[in-house]
Amino acid sequence: MATPILKWAGGKRQLLDELYARFPADYDRENDAFHEPFFGSGALFFDHEPSRGTINDRNTRLHNFYVQVRERPEALIDRCREFGDPESDPDPAVEFAKEGRDGRAIDQYYYQQRALFNRRPNGESFDPLDEAARLLYLNRTGFNGLYRENSDGEYNVPIGRYANPDWVRAEEVRAASEALNRLDAGDLHNDDYAYVLDAAEPGDLVYFDPPYEPMSPTAEFTEYSAGGFDRDDQRELLDAVLELADRGVHVILSNSGVMYDLYDEAGLHVDHEGATRAINSDADNRGEVDEVIATTVAPADRQAYGDRTLGEF
Numbered sequence: 001m002a003t004p005i006l007k008w009a010g011g012k013r014q015l016l017d018e019l020y021a022r023f024p025a026d027y028d029r030e031n032d033a034f035h036e037p038f039f040g041s042g043a044l045f046f047d048h049e050p051s052r053g054t055i056n057d058r059n060t061r062l063h064n065f066y067v068q069v070r071e072r073p074e075a076l077i078d079r080c081r082e083f084g085d086p087e088s089d090p091d092p093a094v095e096f097a098k099e100g101r102d103g104r105a106i107d108q109y110y111y112q113q114r115a116l117f118n119r120r121p122n123g124e125s126f127d128p129l130d131e132a133a134r135l136l137y138l139n140r141t142g143f144n145g146l147y148r149e150n151s152d153g154e155y156n157v158p159i160g161r162y163a164n165p166d167w168v169r170a171e172e173v174r175a176a177s178e179a180l181n182r183l184d185a186g187d188l189h190n191d192d193y194a195y196v197l198d199a200a201e202p203g204d205l206v207y208f209d210p211p212y213e214p215m216s217p218t219a220e221f222t223e224y225s226a227g228g229f230d231r232d233d234q235r236e237l238l239d240a241v242l243e244l245a246d247r248g249v250h251v252i253l254s255n256s257g258v259m260y261d262l263y264d265e266a267g268l269h270v271d272h273e274g275a276t277r278a279i280n281s282d283a284d285n286r287g288e289v290d291e292v293i294a295t296t297v298a299p300a301d302r303q304a305y306g307d308r309t310l311g312e313f
């Protein structure tokens with residue numbers, strides 16, 4: 001079993017049991033395909049390690065990262081070992097030793113790496129392995145492991161504060177590489193999630209984990225890349241879910257609690273997750289940790305509890 005290499009906003013490690021509990025009884029990991037069109041750190045994919053299917057993320061540098069993990073894990077690990085302490089001085093032998101792209105003085109190694117990571121959105125030539133290694137380095141040393149881009153597509157997260165940041169992650173990279181190698185190279189997509197309308201076949205399982213609709217109009221919205229995902233996108237995604245369901249493709253999706261009514265009215269089986277405790281113990285905190293899991297899989301058609309564990313013996 002592999003685990004995510006990256007920290008990612010909305011990572012789903014806490015929700016794995018709830019997601020598995022909705023897997024259809026007639027879905028079989030060895031023969032049916034599994035698709036994850038909003039991949040991020042891929043918590044469910046890496047835990048599940050399907051033998052067929054596709055993964056996708058619209059974030060181009062994240063896609064390149066997984067291609068490198070799949071194709072060249074040892075070279076990626078070796079490259080990551082070359083990075084220095086994020087708080088140390090910039091390397092004078094390398095570009096951006098003194099000034100960043102905005103002309104401001106660079107006084108820490110982290111900011112030099114950040115400027116180098118932004119070669120691609122600035123139309124400069126870049127090395128895909130270098131870029132992937134920098135993504136991992138910045139993810140492990142940047143503030144909160146956040147991934148955020150400005151409107152020009154430049155990664156702009158400030159340095160984080162960690163006692164002992166680990167940016168090599170050799171074991172995680174190797175295990176993830178094996179999991180990704182169960183798929184064919186062409187199964188790693190860098191597209192809009194809608195590609196899955198062509199890719200998925202009856203009997204397949206699709207897990208959609210889109211950027212969450214904000215709980216309130218003023219709530220901060222997590223931007224994973226320049227572009228965003230708005231209310232119209234959420235409705236279009238629901239249309240895609242219903243189209244897949246019509247064709248006999250199983251779908252599970254997660255989102256914030258505000259989507260409950262929309263999913264319920266569309267005929268999906270939908271449950272609040274994490275809200276039960278808050279509602280029972282403290283009515284004032286209702287909805288505080290509210291997210292929903294919706295699915296086309298009716299309760300009677302789900303795998304019996306424990307199927308996953310039994311299957312692994």
Ligand SMILES: C[S@@+](CC[C@H](N)C(=O)[O-])C[C@H]1O[C@@H](n2cnc3c(N)ncnc32)[C@H](O)[C@@H]1O
Pocket residue numbers: 008009010011012013037038039040041042043044056057058059191192193194209210211212224225228229
């Ligand atoms: C909530 S995160 C997924 C988290 C993931 N389940 C995990 O465990 O880390 C959503 C992801 O969708 C990607 N994304 C945003 N809009 C997209 C789109 N239209 N098509 C495909 N991916 C998109 C973002 O780059 C982000 O990585």
